[in-house]
Amino acid sequence: MKIMLLTHSFTPEISPPQRRWSIIVDELGQLGHEVTVVTPKSNRIPSKQQRRLLDSSYLRLQHYPSMQRSKTMLGKVLKHGIDAVLSVPTAFKGKKPDIIIATVPAIPTLIVGFVASRLRGVPLVVDLRDAWPDLLSESQVIKFRWLEPVISRLISFLVNRSDMLVTVTHGLARKMEKNGVENIATISNGVETDGPERSVDTRANDGEFHILYLGNIGRSQGLETVIRAMEHVPGSVCLRIVGQGTEKNKLMRLATDLGVEVDFQNPVYGQEVLENYAWADTCIVSLRPDWPSFSHTVPSKLYELLYLNQHVTGLVRGEAAEIIRDSKAGAVIEQDVDALVDYIKNVVADPEVLQTDHRGPAWVMKHASLREAGREYAKLLTTVIDVDSKR
Known part of the structure; x- marks a missing residue:
């Protein structure tokens, strides 16, 4: 099977879609399929593990020039749009594939995938x-009111005319089914479970309570709740926020205005991620409460935290909350300052509740292996091609 993947981020970049698709592509290749990836040119130096994938015989990269990254939401939208236009000639190079996959939320990629197919x-x-498209209206990322419904209808039009829609959560699949999409499958997100073993040192008890948030710092996360809670917790509580995003400066100003101490740090990778996890007693996973779509959204970071046996404090609802409860490797807290303050005070008084006993890794091995996702994708793509050939 010859597969073409259109994605705005792939190895050696470091991002959620890169992590998902690098492993799935590798698994597809191991199963004997050829994969062509159409993606922006990257200036990052690949790691040894990434180089193994890039040098494989079953992967062919077709790069196109890309705009420089932007820290603003408008800049990101413009970048995705211009990149998509630049990707069009590249999507028509080489041998004809048997099937095309377009990853979203880079919406212009969906348009290019539809045209190419x-x-x-x-x-x-x-x-x-x-x-x-629901998240588009909730986030109000498009400032022109007349334009948002136009783009939403365009997304619905293209998705409804795809041969198969793959969602990463069952709730999103049910939502899209209600919207009229007929051919839907769910292949969950997850982590690499067959790679080199990664372990996190257990933090010694020193009388402090360390809370870590590591990831994107944007509007979606709603981290204001965590900052405001720091006003009312014991002095032994330390909060560290690691990452970059459109809301970082705003959160730093909020912490200053409230007079609370928050350790803001720049993004980290590789071993430094593990060192931050080793610093933490619990790790925050957060999605703002006022966007209904987040009831069927699961942050990809959650799977990594569970796999690395980290205790999770979830300011989430819906499927993400169900995963935390089902894994028994953390706590789900109401997305409210008072509720978070009460929770932190209780944990400080009784830190034994943070023991996970390796329940997180066990849950991930059973439910969230990206290797298994790759095998599921291979079966699904074969089915789609077979149905198409009989039309």
């Missing part, structure tokens, strides 16, 4: 990782 006469699979 129609002009090349092959089926299209849409890999939907966020709750579009």
Whole structure:
């Protein structure tokens, strides 16, 4: 099977779609399939493990030029749009594939995937990782009111005309089914479970309570709740926020205005991520409470935390909350300052509740292996091609 993948981020970049698709592509290759990845050119130096994938015989990268990254939401939207235009000629290079996969939420990638599939006469699979188009209206990322419904209808039009829609959560699949999409499958997100073993040192009890948030610092996370809670917790509580995003400066100003001490740090990778986890007693996973789509959204970071046996404090609801409860490796807290303050005070008084007893890794091995996701994808793509060939 010859597969073409259109994605705005792939190895050696470091991002949620890169982590998902690098492993799935590797598994597809191990199963004997050829994968062509159309993606922006990267200036990052690949790691040894990434180099193994990039040098494999079953992977072919087709790069196109890309705009420089932007820290603003508008800049990101413009970047995705311009990158998509630049990707069009690249999507038509080389041998005709048997099937095309377009990853979303880079919405312009969906348009390019649709056009390429129609002009090349092959089926299209849409890999939907966020709750579009609903999230588009909730986030109000598009400032022109007349434009948002136009783009929402365009997304719905393209998704409904794909040959298969793949969602990463069951709730999103049910939502899309209610919206009229017929061919839907769910292949969950997860982590690499067959790679080199990674372990996190256990933090010694020193009388302090360390809370860590590590990841994107944007509007979606709603981290204001965590900052405001720091006003009312014992002095032994330390909060560290590691990452970058559109809301970071705003949160830093909020902490200053409230007079609370928060250790803001720049993004980290590799071993430094593990060192931050070793510093933490619990790790925050947060999605703002006022966007309904987040009821069927699961942050990809949650799977990593569980796999690395980290205790999770979840300011989430819906499927993400269900995962934390089902794994028994953390606590789900109401997305409210008072509720979070009460929780922190209780944990400080009784830190034994933070013991996970390796329940998180066991849950991930059973439910969230990206290797298994790759095998599921291979079966699904074969089915889609077979159905298309009989039309």
